[in-house]
Amino acid sequence: MNFRSVDRRRFLKTTAIAGAGLAMPTIFTSASRAQEFCNAPTGSSVVFGFSVPLSGPYADEGADQLRGYELAVQHINGEGDGGMLNTFKGSVLKGNGILGKKVEFVSGDSQALADAGRATSNRMIERDGAIMVTGSVSSAEAIAVQSLCSDKGIIYMAGLTHSNDTTGKDKRRNGFRHFFNAYMSGQALAPVIVDAYGSDRRAYHITADYNWGWSQEESIVEATERLGWETAERVLTPLGTSDYSQWLTPVANSGADVLVLNHYGNDMANALTQAVQFGLRDRQANGKNFEIVVPMFSDLNAQAAGEAVEGILGTANWMWKLEDEGTQAFVRSFGQAYGQPPSQSAHTGYVQALLYANACEMAGTFNPEGVVEVLEDFEFDGLGDGPTLYRGGDHQCFKQVLVVKGNDDPADRFDIQNVHQVVDAEQVTYEPDKWGGELGPVRSQC
Amino acid sequence: MTLFKSRKDLLYLAIFALVIFAMPLWLKPFGAGYPDLMQRFAIFGVFAIGFNILFGMTGYLSFGHAAFLGAGSYAAVWSFKLLSLNPVPALLFATLVGGVFAALVGVVSLRRSGIYFSILTLAFAQMSYSLAYSVLMPITHGDSGLQLASSDPRVLDRLFGADGTLPNLFGFSMHGMYGFYFCALILIGCFYFSMRLDRSPFGMALRALKSNQTRMSYTGFNTKPYARTAFIISGMYAGLAGGMLAVTDPLAGAERMQWTASGEVVLMTILGGAGTLLGPLIGAVIIKYFENIFSAFHPGRLYETFSFLPEGVQNFFVTIISPFVGEGWHLTLGIMFMLIVIFLPGGIMEGGKRIASALRNRRASGRHLQSRQFEPAE
Numbered sequence: 017m018n019f020r021s022v023d024r025r026r027f028l029k030t031t032a033i034a035g036a037g038l039a040m041p042t043i044f045t046s047a048s049r050a051q052e053f054c055n056a057p058t059g060s061s062v063v064f065g066f067s068v069p070l071s072g073p074y075a076d077e078g079a080d081q082l083r084g085y086e087l088a089v090q091h092i093n094g095e096g097d098g099g100m101l102n103t104f105k106g107s108v109l110k111g112n113g114i115l116g117k118k119v120e121f122v123s124g125d126s127q128a129l130a131d132a133g134r135a136t137s138n139r140m141i142e143r144d145g146a147i148m149v150t151g152s153v154s155s156a157e158a159i160a161v162q163s164l165c166s167d168k169g170i171i172y173m174a175g176l177t178h179s180n181d182t183t184g185k186d187k188r189r190n191g192f193r194h195f196f197n198a199y200m201s202g203q204a205l206a207p208v209i210v211d212a213y214g215s216d217r218r219a220y221h222i223t224a225d226y227n228w229g230w231s232q233e234e235s236i237v238e239a240t241e242r243l244g245w246e247t248a249e250r251v252l253t254p255l256g257t258s259d260y261s262q263w264l265t266p267v268a269n270s271g272a273d274v275l276v277l278n279h280y281g282n283d284m285a286n287a288l289t290q291a292v293q294f295g296l297r298d299r300q301a302n303g304k305n306f307e308i309v310v311p312m313f314s315d316l317n318a319q320a321a322g323e324a325v326e327g328i329l330g331t332a333n334w335m336w337k338l339e340d341e342g343t344q345a346f347v348r349s350f351g352q353a354y355g356q357p358p359s360q361s362a363h364t365g366y367v368q369a370l371l372y373a374n375a376c377e378m379a380g381t382f383n384p385e386g387v388v389e390v391l392e393d394f395e396f397d398g399l400g401d402g403p404t405l406y407r408g409g410d411h412q413c414f415k416q417v418l419v420v421k422g423n424d425d426p427a428d429r430f431d432i433q434n435v436h437q438v439v440d441a442e443q444v445t446y447e448p449d450k451w452g453g454e455l456g457p458v459r460s461q462c
Numbered sequence: 463m464t465l466f467k468s469r470k471d472l473l474y475l476a477i478f479a480l481v482i483f484a485m486p487l488w489l490k491p492f493g494a495g496y497p498d499l500m501q502r503f504a505i506f507g508v509f510a511i512g513f514n515i516l517f518g519m520t521g522y523l524s525f526g527h528a529a530f531l532g533a534g535s536y537a538a539v540w541s542f543k544l545l546s547l548n549p550v551p552a553l554l555f556a557t558l559v560g561g562v563f564a565a566l567v568g569v570v571s572l573r574r575s576g577i578y579f580s581i582l583t584l585a586f587a588q589m590s591y592s593l594a595y596s597v598l599m600p601i602t603h604g605d606s607g608l609q610l611a612s613s614d615p616r617v618l619d620r621l622f623g624a625d626g627t628l629p630n631l632f633g634f635s636m637h638g639m640y641g642f643y644f645c646a647l648i649l650i651g652c653f654y655f656s657m658r659l660d661r662s663p664f665g666m667a668l669r670a671l672k673s674n675q676t677r678m679s680y681t682g683f684n685t686k687p688y689a690r691t692a693f694i695i696s697g698m699y700a701g702l703a704g705g706m707l708a709v710t711d712p713l714a715g716a717e718r719m720q721w722t723a724s725g726e727v728v729l730m731t732i733l734g735g736a737g738t739l740l741g742p743l744i745g746a747v748i749i750k751y752f753e754n755i756f757s758a759f760h761p762g763r764l765y766e767t768f769s770f771l772p773e774g775v776q777n778f779f780v781t782i783i784s785p786f787v788g789e790g791w792h793l794t795l796g797i798m799f800m801l802i803v804i805f806l807p808g809g810i811m812e813g814g815k816r817i818a819s820a821l822r823n824r825r826a827s828g829r830h831l832q833s834r835q836f837e838p839a840e
Contacts, residue, residue, distance in 0.1 A: 070757065070789035079789070125757035125789060130607050130715040131707075132753070138498035138711075139754055142638075156605045160713055163609055167628060167637070181606050225596045226605040254592065255605075456612065462638075 053383045053460035054169040055145045057117055062382065064089065064121040064369065065140030065149040067161060068175065069128035073256075073282050074153040076316045077361040081151055081175050082123060083354055084362030088369035089119050091349070099349040100370065103342040106396035107374045114376045122146060128153050130160030137161050141168050141462075147382050148173065150368050153361060155179030155228050162191035169459040171384050173368035176333075176361045178280070178312055179228045180235075183412035184451030189458045190384055192391055192406065194371065194413045195364045198228065200444040201311045201331040202235030204417035206243055208437055209329055213274060213307050215244035220272035222263050222287065224279045225252040232278040236311050248272035257283060260290045268294075273301035275308045284310060285320040292324040313420055315359045318432045325422035325432055332418045334363045334400050335435055343400040357430050367399045371406070384460040405441070409448030411455065414441045467661045475654055478740070482646045486639070492751070497638045498710070499754050503747045504645035505706045508652045510730040510742030512699020515656055517728070518737035519665060520692040521672030522572075525580045525724050526587025529567070530560045530697040532594060532719035534704025536601065539608045539714045546618035547629050549636055549644070549709040553702060560701015561694050568693040572686070575675065587724050594716035607715035629709050641710045648706060649743075652699060657739055659695075668692055733802055735809030744810050752795045759787035 057063075066085045069078035090096045094111035101109055113119055122144040124136030133152070140146040149165050150173035152158035158177035165172035166188040174182055174193040178201070183193050210217075219240060223229040229252070237247050248270050253263055264287075267275055275296060277287050291297075291308055299306040313330035336347045336357040346366065350358040358366070372387070375394070379386030392408030404415035421436040466472040481488075485503070489495040494503075509531060516522050537559035541552040571582040594602040602608055612627060619625070626633075634640045659665045667688050670678045679685050708714055717723070730749050735741025764784055768776045786794045806812045 071792055075789065122758065123788075124754075125791070129717045130713060131718060134711055134713065135498065135502065135754055136757070139496065139758065142498050143493065143496040154605075156607065156715065156717070159606045159609075160715065163713065164711070179606065186606060186609070228605070252596070255595065454612070 053385070054462040055141065055147050057145075057147060057382060059117075061118045061120050062114060063140075063144055063146045064119060064372075065137060065144065065146030066121055066123040066151045066365075067126045067133055067137045067140065067149055067157075068123065068151040068365075069153050069157070070125040072127045072129070074128040077153040077176060077314065077359065078126070078128070078151075080316065080359045080362040081153065081365040083350070084358060084364075084366035085121065085123075085151065085369055087350060087353055087362075088366045088373075089121050090353075092119050092370065092373045096353070097349050098345075100342050100346045100366070100399055103345050103398035104370060104374070104396065105398040106394070107370075108377050109370070109374050110377075114373050115380065115382070119373070126152070126157050126161070128157050130156050133157035133161045134164045137164055138168075141165075141170060146170070148372055150372070151175040151365060152177050155182055158182050158193075159186045162186070162188050166190040166456070166459055169384065169461045171372065171387055173372050175365050175368065178232075180231045180451055181227060181453075183410045185453035187410050187453050187455055189388060189411075189455040192368070192371075192411045194368050194406075196331075196333050196415075196417055196444070197412070198232040198312070199235045199446060199450075200417050201232065202239040203444040203446075204439040205309070205311055205329065205331050205419060206236065206239030207443075208419045208439070209274075209307075209309055210240065210243040210245065212329065214304065217274045217304070217307075218246045218248045218272045218302070219274045219276050219309075220248045220267050220270055221250045221276045221278060222260070222267075223250065223252050224255050224283055226255050228280065229255075229278050232311055233276075236276055236278070236309075245274075253279075253283075253287075255283065258286055260287045261294075264291055264294050264296070267291075267296065268299065268301075271302070273304050273306055275306070277308065277310050278312075279310070280312055280314060281317055282320070284312075284314065285317045288321050288328070289324045313433065314361075315432065316361070318422070319429050326424050328422040329436060330420055332360055332420045332433070334360045335418055335420060335433065336363075336430075337433075337435055338400060338418075340398075340400060340402070342398040346400060363400060367401075370399065371396070385458050388458045402438075403441075407448060410453075412448075414445055416441055417444050467658075471657060471661070475650070475657065478653060479650050482650060483643070485646070486642070493755055494751055497642045499750065500642045501645050501706075501710045502750050502754070504642065504649040505703050505710070506727075506730065506746035506750055507649050507743040508645075508706065509700055509703035510727055510734070510746040511649075511652055511656050511739075512696045512703065513727045514731050514736060514738075514742040515659065515668075515699065516692050516696035517731055518742070519660065519668040519672065520689060522575065522689065522693065523580045523728070524571075524583040524693075524696070525721065525728065526567070526583035526585070526590075527696070527700050527727050528721070528723035529587040529590040529719050530564055530700035531704040531707070531723065532590065532714070532716065533563045534560045534701030535708045535714035535718055536594070536608060536704075537701065538705035538708035539610070539712060540601075542610055542616075542629060542708070542712055543614040544617060546616060546624070547626055548618070548624075549629050549631055549705075551618075552629070552709060553648075553705045556705025556708070557698045557702045560704065561698040563701070564694045564697020565690075567697075568690050572689050572693060575689075584721060584724070587719060588721055591716055591719040591721070594719055602714070602716060605716060607713050610712050629712055636709050637711075645706055645710065648702070652702070653739070653743070660739060664688070664691075729799060731809075733799060733809055735811030738809070738811040741809050741811040748798075748810075749795065752791050756787050756791040756794060757789070 068081045091099045091101045093113050122140050126133035126136050137149045148171045152175040155177040158174045162172045172191040180197050180199050221233050223233040279287050296306050310330040313332050318325045375387045375390040376382050379390045391406050394406040397403045401415040417439045419437040420433040423434050485500050486495050534556035538552040538556040541555045567586045629636045675685050730745035731742045734745025764780045768779045
């Protein structure tokens with residue numbers, strides 16, 4: 017063949033034919049793959065997908081969440097001491113897997129980023145045949161993976177995600193969240209800090225400049241102003257800042273007597289440590305002791321902040337020091353397996369896996385349609401958070417919220433905080449359509 | 463006009479196309495033969511090939527290319543939201559936005575070269591990232607990402623009565639295998655374009671620019687337009703790649719613009735071989751493979767893999783290997799990158815060439831020996 021004779025027309029023709037020929041096999045495979053619902057399990061086992069950050073700033077929380085998931089899989093399969101399976105009221109799980117099928121799992125590094133989270137979840141769905149994906153440490157990844165799973169027709173059980181959007185404006189019918197949110201933190205914390213520090217305070221907010229930071233600040237400002245506080249200043253800082261001195265310097269002369277740090281993760285540890293080193297807590301302002309509040313505490317990052325946490329008030333979803341039997345059973349089996357108490361990240365992961373497994377068992381199917389029906393308005397108890405409702409209107413769990421206080425005299429590095437007060441679910445409940453958004457239909461086809 | 467400069471190029475492209483289209487077959491044994499990852503291979507291949515036009519051919523090291531990728535993604539998602547779920551207008555729009563954005567950034571950045579150029583582009587990218595993360599909330603939706611909603615206007619779709627909730631090419635879903643073949647076609651087109659560029663007088667001018675800009679300007683060339691065109695083309699490639707990301711997975715997040723993403727494409731190009739046609743694609747495939755496959759191993763999986771060994775040996779192997787997989791995938795990638803940069807400065811392509819030439823030498827010397835042995839003496 018003379019290559020000079022390959023003109024545009026001929027080139028296009030040949031490539032079109034070659035392309036069509038090569039694409040042919042996929043048409044057959046996709047047709048033959050028609051199934052009742054996406055990744056319907058056929059053998060004697062069923063696969064869970066755990067998408068958690070194992071690298072990046074949230075790697076610690078991610079690793080601990082994965083430990084929680086692995087423990088949950090053991091307990092669902094009837095290995096180990098059963099943990100919270102024994103205290104889970106409303107459960108029909110028998111400890112022999114789900115519907116007689118053994119649970120296996122695959123995991124991947126989501127890097128706490130939306131793109132990486134979707135990539136790793138896609139792998140688990142498309143290659144490994146995961147029936148359900150769960151896990152997250154940031155709201156960005158939770159929202160991204162939730163919408164992916166919804167498009168793909170499988171269930172997503174969110175991990176640690178605290179933004180209002182996850183079950184607010186970005187909610188999906190296929191996605192469920194057990195963790196609490198920024199609004200609940202504000203509602204729970206405001207009465208407690210007003211009670212502790214007086215109702216005539218002026219608050220200075222330093223906030224991480226992204227969705228979560230804003231919604232956290234908004235909810236605290238709104239809840240405290242209703243109880244008589246004033247807001248002196250609201251300052252935004254870029255995410256991932258390591259030096260907060262330029263934002264902390266003006267605080268001293270601002271006329272404020274409370275500093276609210278709306279930060280999470282390493283940012284929280286850095287900002288809080290530096291605020292304490294600045295001597296803010298030793299100051300007097302307006303004739304009162306200067307106080308610092310951290311609305312959302314990460315227990316693992318509190319460890320990084322060390323002594324700076326002493327006496328600081330904040331909120332948490334759950335804590336290993338709670339004394340109900342569910343918590344004790346969980347802490348016992350987690351401790352036996354890993355030699356340390358679980359973080360709230362591990363707890364929410366463990367609980368979500370159990371809740372999903374139980375919903376399948378109750379529905380008698382892995383079909384998302386059946387599972388969603390069971391989980392909507394499902395009421396349960398004994399999973400460490402007291403009586404809980406999985407609200408059908410937005411797929412958010414409503415349960416008690418903890419107000420925690422930094423421990424003045426920690427015995428070891430896990431003994432960082434104490435439970436200061438347990439706030440009832442009613443106090444943090446809101447309307448399902450508070451932030452708009454719509455759940456849409458259940459999707460069950462790939 | 464003929465489409466190919468030489469028969470070798472035609473053959474090269476034909477083999478390239480065949481290998482790309484056959485990906486589902488030969489990637490399966492490596493555990494990478496699923497649509498999402500293959501789409502990523504193709505998309506980041508386009509990104510890296512485009513980056514190579516600027517870095518490999520022209521010699522400008524941009525440290526902010528992810529900004530164009532991110533801008534392309536946002537453009538494509540907005541096209542889905544406002545116009546139509548068809549990927550064609552989305553990709554055109556994404557490419558255009560990438561090009562225009564690159565032209566704007568180029569006006570300032572290309573005034574300098576070398577390290578100053580790199581730092582300027584890095585600054586622009588970080589600026590775009592911060593803007594997308596918080597300031598431009600209404601356009602980018604910040605950290606929770608820009609997503610499709612059923613209430614989007616989609617003017618063209620409403621006009622023609624097309625329905626669907628996800629990007630589709632006249633009914634063919636861009637998820638899954640169709641999405642991969644769509645991306646593969648674009649990749650082959652982009653590869654062909656960069657090959658033509660490489661063989662053209664313009665490509666020669668770019669290489670001249672790389673080897674010595676001052677000397678080139680002394681010979682009477684105005685170097686600025688060449689650099690600017692290369693930068694814009696490269697930005698358009700990045701915008702297209704960003705658009706493809708949105709087509710296969712309709713979500714755009716600010717993190718796509720972060721400097722780590724810009725660094726990743728530099729790594730891809732260097733790992734595969736800067737200045738070669740195929741190298742950047744190989745680099746992209748390797749990095750995405752590590753990111754997606756190596757990160758998925760956990761100790762339990764390793765114990766299974768080595769279950770044929772006696773327990774003590776099994777534990778030993780798992781202990782040795784586990785730091786390098788799962789959360790340690792960065793470590794493996796880092797070590798590999800170091801080894802390649804130290805021993806094969808030209809990237810994997812140089813390794814390939816060395817092996818090929820070693821084989822050729824051996825065969826040549828072998829033939830030489832043979833001919834000597836069997837040649838009858840006078």
